[in-house]
Every structure is written in structure tokens, then in C-alpha cells.
Amino acid sequence: MSRGLTVGQYLPGESVIHRLDPRTKIAIVSVYVLALFIINNPWGYVAAVVFAVVALALSAVPLRYMLDGIKPILVLILLTLTLNVFMTPGTPIWRFGRVVATREGLITGGFLAFRLILLIAVTSLLTLTTSPVALTDGLERLLKPFARLGLPAHELAMMMTIALRFIPTLLEEAEKIMKAQMARGTDFESGNLVRRTKALIPLLVPLFISSFRRADELAMAMEARGYHGGAGRTRFRQLRVGPADYVAGAVTAVFVAGLVYLRFR
Amino acid sequence: MPVTVGGVSHTYLEKTPFEARALVDVSLEVADGEFVGIIGPTGSGKSTLIQIIDGLIRPTAGRVVVDGLDLSVKANLREVRRRVGLIFQYPEHQLFEETVTADVAFGPKNLGLPEGEVAERVREALRLVGLDPDRIGPRSPFALSGGQMRRAAIAGVLAMRPRLLILDEPAAGLDPRGREEILGYVRRLHKDLRQTVVLVSHHMEDVARLADRVVVMHRGKVVMDGPTAEVFTAGDRLRELGLRVPAVTELMLRLKERGWPLATDALTIEEAARRIIAAARAGAGRSGPAGGAPDERPGESPTGGGHR
Ligand SMILES: Nc1ncnc2c1ncn2[C@@H]1O[C@H](COP(=O)(O)OP(=O)(O)OP(=O)(O)O)[C@@H](O)[C@H]1O
């Protein structure tokens, strides 16, 4: 199993956050992400950080995991920051030839980067504390009202469940094939770009073949057990909204109201 | 090719909730030209151990030296992988080229051999596993039967002429005939070319027939390590570990239990038959084998020569 890719990696646990209804969590994260974009002053950011820290503490997820989730987008964050610092007109604070860094740019860029970090942190907290099955279950239920407009909610959710379910399998398989080819003398780690890309062929071809085989087998197994799409399907695991969900919803509502007040007072 | 594994431990996904201790302080020696069988229940760490020997996994603790090369030195890894041939469980999943020939040539090419030599090795390896280089060679590996795919994949490793051949369940999922054939090549490589072999298998009969020495693993530890006959004679111990003894050994153990004056270290049917006949003859002089006291006059036991 390869780690490093935290988004989509569930960390089993028994915390309050883990036990919240997935619909509640998805809704809260969506609201939180939207709310991040109405913040326009430092106090708003303080509130947003406090919210994220409390959620993290309640979830008992080690901070390391959340940071792991941020790592892959670090480049994006730095790029955003740099672009803003040099592209925003305003008071110059540093000059190198024709390139000028401005105070305004630093402030805007800093806030934007901060926003991105919070966004990823809270989203990975969602995937870290919610099993993929629960996640898609919740999503399916949330999308259900749109089914009347022709949105194939169940099929989308089923596709997502299957995709998520097979990420670890695929990684495992990739690792196995990689090792087998390394045992035959492939070097995945050195050489120039062309060489390295070529070295991927012995990995990707078997991986594709086994994915198709797996997909075929899965489709057959599902049909053999009478799967015929979403219509008339009942569920074994019923989603239930409990007191904790109401509390979480209320807290979020207060948080958002606070942000709105800070912005428009 | 000698291998020394000293105090090796390995934990997968260390310091995460998914932590799995696969090996705990494992020490093991493989001598040049030896045929070592590794057995152990599912999850006992066999595959982990052999991948560590090939330098594919870095152990969390301990030292591994293969053919004088220390695996903790990163620069040695490539060389070790050239000298060790590792055949994984279900090796047919690694096939990827357009033709069988090209796929078998992949390994030797990675060794940097000249083309003529590569072509020669490919033909030799294919013949060794019973595939006709002219008939099967130009075909797509994906158009072969499962058993043929398995053989092509094994040929891909043999073509590298490894000095140590490690096989992880090479016959899993094959019919009895395919199993016989594949193990036949391995046996020939060992007997004729003095190939050093490490064979991981759940099939006790195969290990009993082929290996000089057997290593038993349980929960990441080496719990038994000795000559094949000695290990398989310890029937109760193996059963405790959730393993079985080969049918032949089982028969010998049961006969002995019933009072037959037999040595139980027979590993093949022929050996067993010889011992039973000898025991029956010796017993006929008295009141029949079943009547003889089991440990009577051990020095004159007809099977005395069987001890090593
Ligand atoms: N890539 C991996 N990531 C995490 N844990 C692993 C990984 N590979 C093996 N393990 C764990 O390590 C332990 C030993 O596994 P290993 O594959 O070495 O056993 P094995 O003896 O080969 O079993 P089998 O007979 O089923 O092939 C098992 O508990 C397994 O769950």
C-alpha cells in the first residue's frame, strides 16, 4: 500500500467527528469552503482556524495526516503567493530590476494561500474521518433531489464508490508489478525524462490489463447478485441524523453568521 | 550464491494505524548450491523475506548480505537484483510486451547484454520451460493459456541466468500436470546446473520432494530450520503451527505410531515403499510387524541407513 496520497484515505476511528452523519459532514465542509471566500479580515481567519483546529482535535486524527494532505498542493500555494506578491500593484517593498514586490500583493497572496491551506485541511479531514462508502452514501442522498432533473444520482455514487474502493487495490497492484519489473532489472528511478517515461510502459501495460480484467469480473459478480441499477434498491445501512449532527449544524451556523457579521458590519 | 540474513525485522507502514509486523528478528543462511524450501501459514512473512533478499524492500532492522554484497549499501542493490532472479506469485501479471520473445528478452536487455546473446538466452529459457521458441515466441503473451503465460513469465526470469533463483508459489493455480512440469524445470536447474534455489510453497509434497533444507515461518519468525526429513518428521509441531506434513510422512508417522519399527524420514513414495517392505521383512521373522515393540533393538532397525 502506498501512502502519501491522503485525500481519499480513510483513517478508521471512533471520535465524534467520525460518527457524524456523512451528509452533515459533507454539508458542513461545503458551507465552510464557501464561507472561506467571504472572509476579508484577520478576525475572520482567526475564526476559521479555530473552527478547523477544534474539528481536528475532536477527530483525534494526528496533525501529520492533515499536513500530508497539504503537501501535494504546496507548489500550487507557493505559486499563488508568488504571483500575487509580484503582480499586484501597490506600495513597493522590494525591487529587483523590473520585478517589484508590493505590500498589497503580499497581503492578498498571503490570505489566498491561507485560504487554500484551510480548504485542503478541512476537506482532507472529511475524507480522513469518513469511510469512502459512507461518503458516497451521503453524497447520493444529498444528490437525490436532483434525480428528478435527470441526474443519475445513484449511478454516479456507485461509480464513485467503486473508484474509491479500487484506489488502494490499484496502488497495491502497481507496487507489485513495479517490484516484479525491478526484479527484472527495470530502473524506475534514474535516467532522463525519456528513459523514465519509457520505464513506465512495463508498469502501465500490465496495470491496464489487470484493471480491465477486474472491471469485467466485478460487473459479472454484480449482475450475478442481481444488481440492476438504483431503482427500487433498499439499503442495509440507513443514514440517521442524531443529536451530535444538530449540534454540529448549529455550531457551523453560528460560525457562518459570525463571518457574515465580520464582513458586513 | 550464499545469502546471509541477520536479525532482520520488517514492519509495514510503520507508525501508522495500519502498522503490520511482517518479520521479527529473522536470521537465515543459504549456502551456495543449496535448495531451501520456505513454508509457513498465510501471512507468516515468507513473501516479505524473499523480497528483502532481492533488495526490493528495505528492512526496518537487520543486515542482509547477498553474494558478499551488503544490501544496506544502496549502490549494491542493482547488482544484487541482477544476480538474484525472483519469480513472484502469479508472475504472468508482469507480462507486457507484444510478443513472448520480446517479453522474455526484457530482463536480459536490462542487463545490457549484446543482442545476439539476448536472442540466444531467450531461446534457451523458452526451451527450458517447455515452450517452442519458434511457435510460441512470436505470439502475443496475452493470447496464451494461463499455464503457458506462467511459463513465459518464468522464462523471463530464467533468461537473466540468476545465480540465486527465488520462487514464490510458482505452481499456484496450475493443474497437476503443469505443476509437475514447472517444478521439474526447477529441479533440473538445481540438479544439473547446481543452481541455488529458494522455494516458497504451501504445498508440502513439493517442498518435501525438492528441498534439501526447510525453513518454517510463523508470525514473522523462523520457528524451525533444518534438513527436510528432520523438519517434516516433527508432525505434531507442524500441525500446531497450522501446517500439514506430506502424505508420505503422515503415513510413516502413523505406521510408527502403530508399532512398526520404521524411521519416519522418508520423503518420496519410493523411499517409503522401500522402508515399509524392509520393515515388513524384518518383522516377518518375529510375529509380524505390528506385534514388534517399536523401539526394540534400534541398532538393527532396517531403516538405520536413512538417518543423516
Ligand atoms: N504491502 C504491504 N503493506 C502492508 N502490509 C503488508 C504488505 N505486504 C504484506 N503485509 C503484511 O505483512 C504480513 C506478512 O505478509 P507476507 O506477504 O510476507 O506473508 P506470506 O507468508 O507471504 O503469506 P502468503 O502465504 O499468504 O503469501 C501480513 O500480515 C501482511 O498483511
Ligand SMILES: [Mg+2]
Ligand atoms: Mg506470499
